[in-house]
Amino acid sequence: MRQLDARQLAGRITLSDWLGDTSTKTVTLEVESGGSIVETISGVPLTAIGTYVANHTQAAGGYNVYIKGDTFLRKLITGVTFDALGAAGINATLINGDVSGNNEVGPEDFSLLSLAFGSFQGDPNYNAAADLNGDLEVGPADFSILAGSFGQFGD
Ligand SMILES: [Ca+2]
Ligand SMILES: [Ca+2]
Known part of the structure; x- marks a missing residue:
C-alpha cells in the first residue's frame, strides 16, 4: 500500500474496455459526508497502470467517495x-x-456514437468521447461497449 505524505487519497482505477493510454485519462473524486458532497477533486490524473493520488482537505473520519471518469459511469x-x-x-x-x-x-450516447461512426482520429466527424475503447477509431467495438452498458446509470 502506498505511503501517503500529505492529506491524500490514493488507489487504482480499472477503466473497463479501455485499450488506450490510461495516463491520458483523469477522474473526478467527490467526497461525501452526512449526505452532502463536501469536496470535489477534478482532473485527477491516472498513471499508465491506473493508479492515482489526489490531495484533499478533510479531517479524519468516515466518508463515502464517488469516482467518475469521462465516458465512465x-x-x-x-x-x-x-x-x-x-x-x-x-x-x-x-x-x-x-x-x-x-x-x-442511453439514447443520447447512441446518437453521438452514430454521428461519429466509421470515423478515425482527424476526420471531421471524429469524436474522441465516442471512441470508447481508445483505439482512435469509432467503430463496431465502441458500439458493442455502449450496447453492453445501455440503460445503466452511475451511482
Ligand atoms: Ca450519457
Ligand atoms: Ca474505438
Missing part, C-alpha cells in the same frame, strides 16, 4: 476511513459507455 465507494493523512486503497472498476458524460448510458 460514476462509482460509489462507501465507508472509507480517512486517517490524519487520508486514505489509500480506494480502488474501483468503472463501467464504460457514457459518451455524453451525464452519468447514464
Whole structure:
C-alpha cells in the first residue's frame, strides 16, 4: 500500500474496455459526508497502470467517495476511513459507455456514437468521447461497449 505524505487519497482505477493510454485519462473524486458532497477533486490524473493520488482537505473520519471518469459511469465507494493523512486503497472498476458524460448510458450516447461512426482520429466527424475503447477509431467495438452498458446509470 502506498505511503501517503500529505492529506491524500490514493488507489487504482480499472477503466473497463479501455485499450488506450490510461495516463491520458483523469477522474473526478467527490467526497461525501452526512449526505452532502463536501469536496470535489477534478482532473485527477491516472498513471499508465491506473493508479492515482489526489490531495484533499478533510479531517479524519468516515466518508463515502464517488469516482467518475469521462465516458465512465460514476462509482460509489462507501465507508472509507480517512486517517490524519487520508486514505489509500480506494480502488474501483468503472463501467464504460457514457459518451455524453451525464452519468447514464442511453439514447443520447447512441446518437453521438452514430454521428461519429466509421470515423478515425482527424476526420471531421471524429469524436474522441465516442471512441470508447481508445483505439482512435469509432467503430463496431465502441458500439458493442455502449450496447453492453445501455440503460445503466452511475451511482
Ligand atoms: Ca450519457
Ligand atoms: Ca474505438
